[in-house]
Amino acid sequence: MKAVHFGAGNIGRGFIGAILQQSGYEVTFVDVNAELIDRLNQDRSYQVVLADETKESFTVDGVSGINSQENPDKAVSAIAEADIVTASVGPHVLPFIAPVIAKGLMKRAEGSAVNVIACENMIGGSDQLKAEVAKHLTEDVAKKVFEFSGFPNSAVDRIVPIQQHENPLTIEVERYFEWVIETAGLKGEQPSLKGALFVEDLVPFIERKLLTVNTGHASIAYNGLLKGYQTVKEAMDDSEVVALLEGVLTETSLFLTDKFDLDQKDHQTYVQKIIERYRNPYISDGLDRVGRAPLRKLSAGDRLTYPAVELDQKGNEPAALEKTIAAALKFDVPEDPEAVQLQAWIVQDGPEAALEKASGIKAGSSMSERIITYYHQSN
Ligand SMILES: NC(=O)c1ccc[n+]([C@@H]2O[C@H](COP(=O)([O-])OP(=O)(O)OC[C@H]3O[C@@H](n4cnc5c(N)ncnc54)[C@H](O)[C@@H]3O)[C@@H](O)[C@H]2O)c1
Numbered sequence: 001m002k003a004v005h006f007g008a009g010n011i012g013r014g015f016i017g018a019i020l021q022q023s024g025y026e027v028t029f030v031d032v033n034a035e036l037i038d039r040l041n042q043d044r045s046y047q048v049v050l051a052d053e054t055k056e057s058f059t060v061d062g063v064s065g066i067n068s069q070e071n072p073d074k075a076v077s078a079i080a081e082a083d084i085v086t087a088s089v090g091p092h093v094l095p096f097i098a099p100v101i102a103k104g105l106m107k108r109a110e111g112s113a114v115n116v117i118a119c120e121n122m123i124g125g126s127d128q129l130k131a132e133v134a135k136h137l138t139e140d141v142a143k144k145v146f147e148f149s150g151f152p153n154s155a156v157d158r159i160v161p162i163q164q165h166e167n168p169l170t171i172e173v174e175r176y177f178e179w180v181i182e183t184a185g186l187k188g189e190q191p192s193l194k195g196a197l198f199v200e201d202l203v204p205f206i207e208r209k210l211l212t213v214n215t216g217h218a219s220i221a222y223n224g225l226l227k228g229y230q231t232v233k234e235a236m237d238d239s240e241v242v243a244l245l246e247g248v249l250t251e252t253s254l255f256l257t258d259k260f261d262l263d264q265k266d267h268q269t270y271v272q273k274i275i276e277r278y279r280n281p282y283i284s285d286g287l288d289r290v291g292r293a294p295l296r297k298l299s300a301g302d303r304l305t306y307p308a309v310e311l312d313q314k315g316n317e318p319a320a321l322e323k324t325i326a327a328a329l330k331f332d333v334p335e336d337p338e339a340v341q342l343q344a345w346i347v348q349d350g351p352e353a354a355l356e357k358a359s360g361i362k363a364g365s366s367m368s369e370r371i372i373t374y375y376h377q378s379n
């Protein structure tokens with residue numbers, strides 16, 4: 001069986017590529033990073049190390065790489081022959097991988113069933129990828145292609161920080177992982193993927209994950225950076241950062257348990273497990289990585305604004321989320337293009353207008369006023 005995975009980065013090598021290989025797939029990574037692709041083709045394998053006291057490691061072998069910038073046709077052919085296609089490139093990159101996927105799917109002469117799964121931190125990731133692919137197909141061709149190509153949504157959870165090793169392919173990951181895939185979007189037989197969970201309705205799973213793991217993470221990053229910390233570990237040693245983390249998780253728990261009728265006790269166990277994962281002493285994760293792409297994180301459907309607005313509309317005042325949104329407006333990392341854009345908007349139009357542009361929270365609304373007050377109160 002053949003798998004094509006877009007993005008040989010942290011989640012690509014450390015999670016999805018490893019699961020695919022352990023499930024019996026021969027994995028071809030498609031990436032634009034020449035160093036990673038050359039090394040994959042040279043070594044044909046890499047090491048995954050578990051970030052806990054065991055430091056256990058395992059080999060992912062039988063892998064290869066295609067540089068889609070240099071050899072787009074090779075990537076197209078690989079998709080034409082693949083049994084499964086997956087991607088973890090970041091939400092903003094989905095439009096760039098779509099043309100190659102569209103061409104590859106069109107080339108599947110037999111029209112044999114294939115599933116294309118976006119493994120990104122977003123709601124409806126595969127739906128979005130499908131919409132991007134559709135832009136490169138005529139209406140008639142799209143109809144045919146989507147008869148045999150499934151785009152099931154999925155939720156992925158495993159903390160994999162940015163890291164440096166002598167061998168650039170080696171990747172250290174936490175032992176914990178969760179890959180949930182929605183059956184509704186599948187075509188053909190359900191793929192056999194070791195450790196993956198197939199569910200009829202992904203919405204409760206992706207929202208629980210995004211609004212707990214990622215909202216909590218974002219609060220640690222933005223509030224931690226405000227206090228001058230660089231890593232999750234440093235920030236988690238500060239009681240004020242932890243209090244805000246507990247505050248945002250109390251707020252998103254209220255939203256999630258109400259929306260999905262979750263058992264309060266089970267949800268609390270889930271939240272506590274995540275706080276333990278943030279505290280993993282064997283992982284050093286940078287706040288710049290966790291807070292990266294602030295415009296995406298502040299956008300209306302993402303981890304901060306979405307629960308804050310929903311809670312506000314139900315008559316709650318989500319103060320911890322609002323303080324975190326205010327802290328996100330201060331995310332000023334010159335290497336991060338979205339941070340540069342956000343700071344430029346703040347300088348040009350002021351924080352209130354920048355907040356509205358980034359999140360849709362209307363300037364002059366009571367929520368906007370509270371966030372901007374927090375913004376001016378913070379250092
Ligand atoms: N790292 C984590 O802890 C984690 C956990 C769960 C989900 N995610 C999600 O997984 C996705 C990837 O995150 P990551 O941490 O692995 O990032 P990463 O930067 O390590 O990996 C992304 C990879 O995509 C490649 N890429 C960029 N443009 C490309 C293109 N046009 N074609 C092919 N490849 C391209 C990059 O070169 C890079 O190797 C994101 O959506 C992220 O939210 C990350």
Ligand SMILES: O=P(O)(O)OC[C@@H](O)[C@@H](O)[C@H](O)[C@H](O)CO
Nearest residue numbers: 121156157158159160214217290
């Ligand atoms: O990848 P992002 O930028 O959406 O979010 C940063 C982190 O919160 C994220 O990568 C987590 O480490 C991951 O989602 C854990 O499963």
